[in-house]
Amino acid sequence: MASQRSQVQPFRVMQMLDRVQRRRRAGRDTIMLCAGQPATGAPSAVLDLAERELRASPLGYTEVVGDRELREIVAGWHSSTYGVTTPADNVIITTGSSGGFVAAFLAVLDHGDTVALSCPGYPAYRNILEAFGARIVDLVCDDSTRFQPTAAMLEALPAADKPRAVIITSPGNPTGTIIDPSELERIARWCDANGAVLISDEDYHGMSFGRELATARQFSDRAVTVGTLSKYFSMTGWRVGWLIVPDELVTPIENLQASLALSPPAISQVAGRAAFSEAAKAELDGYVADYRRVRDVLLEELPKIGLGHFAEPDGGLYLWLDVSSVTDDSEAWCGKLVEEIGVAFAPGIDFDPVHGNGWVRLSLCVSPSDAREACRRLGEYLGR
Ligand SMILES: Cc1ncc(COP(=O)(O)O)c(C=O)c1O
Structure with missing residues (x-):
């Protein structure tokens, strides 16, 4: 079957x-x-808020693109963490970042489009993309680039492998290595100059042991960045993630998410507001x-x-x-x-x-x- x-x-x-x-x-x-x-x-602040909200709110569907207050909090957190201007209108809350990947891939790719991925890398990208009929080009990484892709690797791709989208993950899974901001800037510039959409998985942001972490949006407002409450925020099972997308992708993703998910989980979004508190x-x-x-x-x-x-x-x-x-x-x-x-x-x-x-x-x-x-x-x- x-x-x-x-x-x-x-x-x-x-x-x-x-x-x-x-x-x-x-x-x-x-x-x-x-x-x-x-x-x-x-975090305790999330649990306290969840306890209160469970009884206080009807917890129906939220807006398709997510609870407005949470979108504003994520936008404010993103802007102040990286010194960028991230409007809440460009933040779309998703069902885990996994839900965000499905929506973003559907919004950006057509059947048969080529996507460049680092290898080793997070397996779900490959599995979802294969199910969607995308063509995958591996960017094979080893010690020489600390297991992360570089702009030089993209530059070296033959014309037939020029990607429609490039996915990067920093800190990486399975490697934990971080792409230096200067290299991230080169990758973002290459994508902009070559008509590729940069999808930057920033799910492990907040978890650096000293090395600087930049967001792709510092270097391009055409990049799609992906975040989650699952990792640094320690809320894996609550299933809340987000996309920060260019203006022209907001409506396509909203329309897709309306049919794919109706809305992300309400209690998790409402309680998740407290995940960004000082406590x-x-x-x-x-x-x-x-x-x-x-x-x-x-x-x-x-x-x-x-x-x-x-x-x-x-x-x-x-x-x-x-x-x-x-x-x-x-x-x-x-x-x-x-x-x-x-x-x-x-x-x-x-x-x-x-x-x-x-x-x-x-x-x-x-x-x-x-x-x-x-x-x-x-x-x-x-x-x-
Ligand atoms: C690199 C990476 N991206 C995305 C995800 C998906 O996380 P979630 O859907 O819980 O946000 C994971 C989970 O392990 C991951 O390692």
Whole structure:
């Protein structure tokens, strides 16, 4: 019964998460380094507001493009964080950023259009784009550019591969590396000069361990930027994200979203207003400091057990680790690790269909002591 277009790759990380849940239900100790989400909950200010609003509001559909107050708050936060002018009219609230990608891809691309993506990269872009009939051009990234695409890579594409859209992710998933503002500016200028729409996934903004983070809109008001409450704001299951789009895309996306979603979830939008408060920021910045501590443990411990080649995370939630010296089938290897030593990693093949069999993604959403224990168990396993 299933269509051709639905034949996309499974999201193996989610399968690994299910496996960990089953093990934990059976009482089997498992250190979960595979999750793509904070282990923390929503900030207290959000919970307080949600409790009040649950009884006070009818919580029907909001405006199609999102709760006006939240749009204004996101616009104000974006403007003050990056020193840009972001009008609330250009902010569209979506059902997670995932809902935003679907709407943005439909608004920008026609069947058969070419899209340039970094490889390794976040698998859902590829899966959605394949289902939509887009043609994907991989921008293959390695240590030489800190696992991020560059304007030079776009420049070098043959004419037949000139993209209609370019997707970038900084901090990256699975790499955690950040594109320098000067390179982001070059990428944005290349896109403008070559008629490509730059779609900048800024979902992990707020999570830098020191390196400067720029938004694509500092360099082009033709760029589409994507944000979410799922990562820095620690509200994964609330399903709120946003797009900041050029004037000419506001109405097409509004019309698409009207039919795709009617509106994003009301309680999450209303309560989400408090995620941008000073009180929430203090809590959330504390979590970023925790991720940094976990990163430091991994940077110290992994080389000691012979796994010293990785993308060093500048921020975000992950570390991308080369395990090609010990396996050429990271999915099977991750399966063995979880069963034999109770440590769950995300197999790299999700993120890089070419070289991913020699890589795994580690999540920073654990305690420093669990990260250290996972490295100890892995070291022992590799030494056997
Ligand atoms: C790079 C990237 N973009 C988008 C998403 C989607 O997040 P959400 O729909 O929760 O906003 C994720 C989730 O892991 C991600 O890693």
